[in-house]
Structures are given as structure tokens and as C-alpha cells.
Amino acid sequence: MHMSQPDMPNRFPFTEMPTGWFAVAASHEIAPGTVKPIHNFGVDLVIYRTASGKAVVTDPYCPHLGAHLGYGGTVEGEAIRCPFHHWKFDTAGRCTSVPFAPTPSGAKLKIWPTAEHNDMILVWHDLQGRAPTWEMPDFEKTLAPELCDFATYDGLKTYPQEVLENGADWLHFNTIHQTRQLVGRVDAKSDGAHHLIFRFETKDMENDSAMDHFRGGVDFYGPGYARNLSWGKSFPNITVENSVYVTPIDQGTLQIRSMHRVVPDNADVPLENLKQIFAVLGPEITRQLEQDIVIWEQKAYLPHPMLAASDGPILKYREWYKQFYPTDPVESKAVA
Ligand code: FES
Ligand SMILES: [Fe+2]
Numbered sequence: 001m002h003m004s005q006p007d008m009p010n011r012f013p014f015t016e017m018p019t020g021w022f023a024v025a026a027s028h029e030i031a032p033g034t035v036k037p038i039h040n041f042g043v044d045l046v047i048y049r050t051a052s053g054k055a056v057v058t059d060p061y062c063p064h065l066g067a068h069l070g071y072g073g074t075v076e077g078e079a080i081r082c083p084f085h086h087w088k089f090d091t092a093g094r095c096t097s098v099p100f101a102p103t104p105s106g107a108k109l110k111i112w113p114t115a116e117h118n119d120m121i122l123v124w125h126d127l128q129g130r131a132p133t134w135e136m137p138d139f140e141k142t143l144a145p146e147l148c149d150f151a152t153y154d155g156l157k158t159y160p161q162e163v164l165e166n167g168a169d170w171l172h173f174n175t176i177h178q179t180r181q182l183v184g185r186v187d188a189k190s191d192g193a194h195h196l197i198f199r200f201e202t203k204d205m206e207n208d209s210a211m212d213h214f215r216g217g218v219d220f221y222g223p224g225y226a227r228n229l230s231w232g233k234s235f236p237n238i239t240v241e242n243s244v245y246v247t248p249i250d251q252g253t254l255q256i257r258s259m260h261r262v263v264p265d266n267a268d269v270p271l272e273n274l275k276q277i278f279a280v281l282g283p284e285i286t287r288q289l290e291q292d293i294v295i296w297e298q299k300a301y302l303p304h305p306m307l308a309a310s311d312g313p314i315l316k317y318r319e320w321y322k323q324f325y326p327t328d329p330v331e332s333k334a335v336a
Contacts, residue, residue, distance in 0.1 A: 011300045012252065014159050017041055018324035019126040020194065020222030021136050022160075023245035023257050026150055027119040030055060035080065037070025041125050042250045045112065046070040050078045055121045056091050059110040063095070069109075120245060120257070122224075127326050134194045136221055139241075140263055144271065147278050148261035151286070156254045158296040160246040161321050163256060164226045166292055167218035170200055170312035176295070177288045182216070186313055196220040196320050198313065220317075223324035235277045237265040242285045256293075260285045 024040055025047055035048040037060065046060045046069045060068045062082040067073075072083030079088040079096055087107070088097040095107035113124035117136040124132045142148045166172060173179045184200030199217040219227040228242040245257040262278045307314065 012159055012162070013301060013303065014161065016127060016325050017125060017248045017251070018160060018223035018321075019128075019130070019326060020124070020224050020324050021115065021122040021132070022125055022224035022247040023120045024057060024123050024247060025121045026257065026259075027055075027116060027121060030121060033075045035070060035073045035075060037068065039249060040123070040255075041248055044068070044070075045123075046073065046080075047121065048073070048075055048080050050075055050091060052078060054078070054091055055114055055116050056080070057112040057114045057121075057123045058089075058093060059112075062087060063107045063109065118243070119259075134192055134222070136225070139227075142261050143264065143274070147274055148259065149282055150257070150259045153256040153258070153293065155249065156256060156293060156297060157252060158254050159252070159301075160223055160248060160254065161318075162296055162299070162301060163244065163246045163254065163292075164220060164223075164321075165314065165317055167198060167220065167226050167228065168312045168314045168317035171308075171310050172292075176291050179214075184312060186316060187217070193323060194222045196317070220320075223321060230281075235262075235273075235281075237269050238274065238277055239263045239265065240277065240281050240285075244289075256289075258285075258289055
């Protein structure tokens with residue numbers, strides 16, 4: 001058997017999946033009446049949407065004889081019907097109907113806490129089965145569909161913590177993405193333990209060129225979502241948003257859902273201006289994300305990185321992120 005060398009980094013020493021809200025589908029992907037098998041957090045699941053529009057994520061196997069609801073299950077009003085013997089279950093997982101027989105009282109599907117915010121269907125994952133302790137906020141609606149773009153990257157060989165860490169790694173914007181030199185700070189306005197805010201701006205604003213007046217920020221909400229915001233002199237009264245959702249598929253494989261859009265600060269911003277900014281910044285956001293993917297899939301996670309004075313608050317981010325693991329990820333690997 002191959003033995004790893006003692007000085008070789010353990011590429012990704014994360015042993016547990018974190019606790020929090022994770023995106024499992026974009027809202028538009030699951031129309032009313034849709035039933036779809038999904039696989040996240042190392043398990044098979046089923047997502048469906050009722051006739052009235054409620055999105056539900058459930059364990060897949062029918063408690064009667066184990067049929068998989070994701071293959072042939074159908075939505076009937078506010079219930080899902082098993083393909084095999086047509087038992088029906090409501091959105092709380094209770095069995096409400098059995099053909100030709102009274103409904104057994106104990107028959108129940110496990111429903112995962114599910115919520116929908118900002119056109120994303122989110123599931124609460126907790127290895128210890130605890131209920132959600134916070135809710136995702138709702139942001140402003142997108143003005144027009146052509147001012148918003150959405151992409152999914154599937155099966156990436158990395159981890160949620162690694163991907164979101166880029167929001168704390170200000171130096172990488174200057175180097176790999178070749179943006180202007182940024183300086184930043186940790187914002188005190190964080191809202192509860194699950195919310196962390198960083199704000200940054202270009203360093204040499206005295207030059208007064210358009211790019212010297214760039215301001216940006218990232219809002220982290222729990223272990224699975226970061227909202228990157230940018231404001232610039234070249235696009236006044238407009239906020240550019242890049243929302244990044246990271247969701248485990250299995251231990252070591254990840255889905256990224258990336259949504260970017262432009263949001264006007266007031267109703268006077270002409271639609272034409274918004275479209276122009278979107279046309280320039282949309283491909284730029286995609287370019288930056290795809291540059292990072294190559295790094296994420298090949299890098300090692302160093303628990304004790306050698307940081308320089310120019311680095312962002314990476315350790316601050318890591319210290320904050322730790323709270324989302326049911327056990328300390330580095331600690332538990334050390335004893336394994
Ligand atoms: S297996 Fe689902 S109703 Fe029989
Ligand atoms: Fe990046």
C-alpha cells in the first residue's frame with residue numbers, strides 16, 4: 001500500500017460536512033408538479049414541488065416497500081404519490097392515503113427542512129439532525145431576466161470551505177484575476193454568528209481613474225453561501241452581485257451554483273446602462289470563477305498557512321467557519 005510522505009500535505013483534511021443551509025436547485029429548475037432524484041451530502045434525496053408551489057426535499061424510499069419516489073413518483077395536489085402501490089404523503093411526510101386500506105399511523109417519510117429564498121431552493125443539512133437555527137435573508141428581486149445569469153458547476157473535487165475562502169483572500173484578486181490592488185476590513189455589521197461581512201476598496205483612489213474607485217464586499221451566510229457585491233465609479237448607482245452557493249455532493253465532491261446580476265440603486269438608472277454593465281461584468285465574473293476552479297481542484301488545504309502582511313483575513317474566516325462543523329475538522333482527522 002502506498003504510504004503518504006510525512007511532509008506531504010493532507011490535501012483536504014475535512015472529515016465532516018458542515019451544518020447549515022445549502023442550495024440544492026434553482027427555483028426555476030423545479031416547476032410545480034416536478035419530482036426529481038438528487039444526490040447531496042452523500043445521500044440520495046428527492047425534490048418535488050406541489051401544485052400550490054411548495055418545494056419539498058425528502059428521503060427517497062417509501063416506508064411501505066421501499067420504492068424510490070424520484071423514479072415515477074408523482075405530485076398530486078399537495079402530496080407526493082409513490083409509483084409502486086400509490087401511497088400518498090403530505091409535505092410534512094405523513095402518509096395520508098393508502099389504496100383500499102386505512103392509513104397506517106406510523107408511516108412517515110423523513111422531510112428535510114427546506115426553504116426558498118432569492119430564487120434558490122435550500123436544504124438545512126445537519127449531521128446531528130438539529131433543526132435550523134437561522135434563516136436565509138431575502139434580497140431585492142431581479143429587475144429583468146436579461147440582467148441575471150445562472151450557472152451550475154458539478155462534481156468539482158473540492159470543499160465548501162475552500163471555495164468560499166476566496167472571499168477572504170484579497171490578494172488573489174490582484175494576482176490571478178488581475179484586478180486593482182485591494183485593501184479591506186472586517187465589517188462590524190455582521191448579523192448573528194452565521195453572518196460574516198468583509199468590505200474592501202482599491203488602494204490608490206487618489207489617481208481618480210474609474211477603476212480606482214472600486215469598492216467591493218462579501219457577505220457570508222453560513223457554510224454554503226457567499227454574496228459578493230461590487231460598486232464602481234464606472235457604473236454609478238448600480239450594484240453588481242455574484243452569489244456563490246456551494247453544496248456537497250459527497251465527501252470531496254462539490255456543486256457550485258453561481259448567479260450574477262446587476263441591481264440598480266434607484267428607478268432612474270436606464271435599462272440600457274444596466275444591460276451594458278451586465279454585458280461587460282457578466283463574462284468577467286465567469287472568467288474569474290473558472291480561474292479559481294483550477295486552483296481549488298488541485299490545491300492543498302494548509303491548516304497552518306504561511307501568511308504575508310498583504311494577505312486578507314484568511315484565519316479570521318477559518319475561525320468563523322469552524323462553528324459550522326459538528327466536530328473540529330482538523331482535530332478529528334488527526335486522530336483518524
Ligand atoms: S412502495 Fe411505496 S406504496 Fe408501496
Ligand atoms: Fe476568485
